[in-house]
Amino acid sequence: MDCCLSYNRPAVLNSLPSTVKPVKASSFTSSSNFTFNLRLFRPLGCLVRTSNRRALIVEASAEASRSQCDYSGLNTPLQPKSPAGKFLSSVLLNDRGYFHVAVAEQLEQLVADSHEALTRMNLSLGSDEACLHRRIAGLREHECQTAVEDVMYMLIFYKFSEIRVHLVPRLSQCIYNGRLEIWPSKDWELESIHSLEVLEMIREHLTTVVGWRANSNVTDNWATTQIQRLQLCRIYAASILYGYFLKSAALRHYLELSLDEVNYDLGISTDSHSPCSELWSYGSKNIVFGQTSRIRTTSLGQLSYSQEYNREKLKGYVMGFDPETLQMCAKPKSKVAVNLIEKHSCALFADEKMGLLETGEVISTSLASLKRLVLEAIAFGSFLWDTEEYVNSVCKLAEN
Incomplete structure (x- = not known):
């Protein structure tokens, strides 16, 4: 039984990347050899209104201008x-x-x-x-x-x-005199849901998209920085997709490692007629990704080439993805998930009264608040993956 079978309006995330593309100079990149290209983010139709007027930025001290969301x-x-x-x-x-x-x-x-x-x-x-x-x-x-x-x-x-x-509620509720500050930051809580390997990749993402550095001091983290609201919206939406991608990739990595360990512990070779032998003969990557893999095994009692390769960290594992696998992990599986990303991003960054976003509007904020928003977006993407899996098991969702 299909629930939410179709959408009458065009693809909802034209402003979001539908795939993960190779590194280009025009993209914000990470050392993992993949990127979410910000130039793919066309203006969100539900948010954007072109305006030639300059945004007025009112400078104020952090204490005086900090608003409580x-x-x-x-x-x-x-x-x-x-x-x-x-x-x-x-x-x-x-x-x-x-x-x-x-x-x-x-x-x-x-x-x-x-x-x-x-x-x-x-x-x-x-x-x-x-x-x-x-x-x-x-x-x-x-x-x-x-x-x-x-x-x-x-x-x-x-x-x-x-x-x-x-x-975080609508940003318009957290901006005072043109300055955005989100307090309390809740960074530890938002990081606690991820493994150490995932956290390593998240920190690289933070450095790439907002310039956050792990060794920066408190003064640097709370110093005033400026960013266009539309650009921040793009970063937030891309970070949701990144969180979704990391959850999918990490689970695939874990599954592949588990399959390798089960075969090794059982002493299964390619000559065996056990139920697992056919799976092993095609390779665990074929099972996980639906693709033919180049995996060769050695004699019993030795780790196979594939096992040695797959015991590497998640970052190295992801770097070995081909374009099809990258898209498989990064692209939301259902239209409902895609629609939810757009609606949440629109509601968060739109003006509460006018429902629009000035393309040239600039807000003053800090690296600490930018980090909070990115960590929330990544957690949102991870939770979205879990939620989509559960709901799809009860109510079949239309594929994206």
Whole structure:
């Protein structure tokens, strides 16, 4: 049963890279030989308004201009619109222990309602009521799309709350006199969900996109820096995709290592007729990526060439990806996930009153606040991967 089968509007993330491309001089890069090309980010249509006027920047000291973002309640950039989303937000605030049960019930109900509408449409084919039931099924599909997005968003919010981190509300609520400061930073909590190998790659990403350095002092971290709001929006959206990519790549790495270790511990060779022998003969990369791999084995009692190769760190493993594998890991699997990235980014960076983003608007901030936003985006991408897997197991999502 497909839920949220189709979208009537064009591809939602034209401003986001759909694949990971080789390093070019025009891209922000990392030493891992892959990059998210910022030039691929065309203006987000829901946000951008061209303006020739210069943005006025009001300089102020850090203490005088620091504003406290409002983290009370469910003050997220996106607000649930569907009955399912509103119900889950209420459960989150009033009965957290019931939350996962409520999510499962809402997803099951969405599947049942959508299935009922499609069944009625199919039964009415050729009758005078066929047109009516077709319209009803279309409306149910649209409602299902909105509801599933809200459910996934609430699941992501719940994951943030488990590590005691609130999503940053609309930036307009955190900017005072043209200065953006996000406090408390919650850097430790946002880093705690990642392995050491993933953290190493995240820190390189931070250096590349915002210029953060691990050995920088407090004065440097809180010194005033300036950035266009649209550019910051692009960095945030790209970092969500990067977090999604890292989660996918790390799990594939772990699975491949596990397959190698199982075969070695069982003493399985290519001559064996055990159920695992056929898998081994094609190589574990073929199992994980659906591709033919060049893996040769040695005699029993010795580590194979593939095992020695795969025991390297995640960074080296990722550097060995071919373009198809990079795209497979980096591209969100469902349209709902893609739509959620755009909507969340739009809601976070848009002006709260006008709903638009001036292309030339410049804000003053600090490396510490930029780091906080990037770490949140990467965590959002990681949680999105988990949430997408769970929801897809209950309610089949339309592929991206």
